[in-house]
Amino acid sequence: MSKHVIITGTSRGIGFELVKLFSNLGHKVLALSRNSQPVSQLALENVTAVSCDLADEDDYKKVETFINNEWQHVDILINNAGMLLNKPFAETTISDFTKVYQTNVFGVSEMTRIVLPFMQKDSHVITISSMGGIQGSMKFPGLAAYSSSKGAVITLTELLAEEYKESGPQFNVLALGAVQTEMLEEAFPGYQAPTTALEMAQYVLDFSLTGNKFYNGKVLQVSNSTP
Template sequence: MDKAKNIVITGASRGIGLALVQWFAHNQHNVWALSRNTAPIEALQLPNVTAIALDLSNENAVLEWSDTFSPNRIDALINNAGKLINKPFAETTQADFEEVYKVNVFGLATLTRVLLGKLQPSGHVLNISSMGGIGGTSKFPGLAAYSSSKGAVSILTELLAEEFKETGPAVNALALGAVQTEMLSEAFPGLQVPMSAANMAAYIANFALSGHDFYNGKVLPVSNTTP
């Protein structure tokens, strides 16, 4: 095992993010775990895990955390936090779109920007996108705000990789298919899928540590089911 890495994970209070926190902690890495609710992270009492209460949609809060609390060296930033609103497009408001985009796009962009100075040149920014955020894939009613925001994440990934290609860090996105989490239940009530959060987290964690040796500026589908 390489020496311990410093990993920042957003959306760490449940689902894939909480499973990522556990994977990195169990593999002796140092984790800064960001979400509004920190109770599920603290309840695990994991060594090397610092739980940070942060609302990614609040730009000032993100700026304040990065100035005062963030680690000085970051090896990987996993932008995993996600907000989903499941509503027919005709019933959506601008506020719905803003709520989703503030977390999935603006929060991701702001956090990445403010942590750039601490991300190692050999580091990796790994954005968690969605199969619905790739052009030409299956789309689903009710997910206009959510899937379009993931489309923005996918293209933003390519743009940031271009800007940092000489200096690092590398920037990639994994476009996930269905994983059994609370978010999946919100998008597709009652749907059961074989992929667990723990299994997907193990794949994402390994990719965060070594995928950038092979990929930069790539949006990679990670799906064995539809949706």
């Protein structure tokens, strides 16, 4: 049965691969990214690419209008958009922190809030976090803003699962280890991750379709590389 799926951060990496995978299975996709060109150029008939900046409040209205006019309901929301900053803490300004949190925390919170009224009891909200956001995991210098933001959405997910446990939907987080994406290459030039964007996208796809039968308010550590 065809699902209505919203994915953020679709211009490259895991998000871009997810759009193609969902489309190939016949699902309808709303692909959101500041740069909508990469998905638009795929010309997939069941995919709508919309330019959306998670820091721009007006862009959330575009999402709301689209759902109202085209779908009326949403089955899966994948909060995948992320901003990675690698910078010594002493040089990390309040503006740097604000930018990272704007996408990684406030963007997740607001997109979820906008989409929730259109979701059903068995709908599924998945937020992509990082092993760096897991308490007790290995930490890396330079990632104070990024990893702390990824910790924040883990707690947010636990809270939302509790708040909506009677009515649904289900909320889960995937804390990913290193995945070979453009974002990783920009932050850590030359580092080779053991997992490709396509491999991870396949896992996220499978989990988004079935994971909420077994999990709610949980963080799953999806990593074969980080202690």
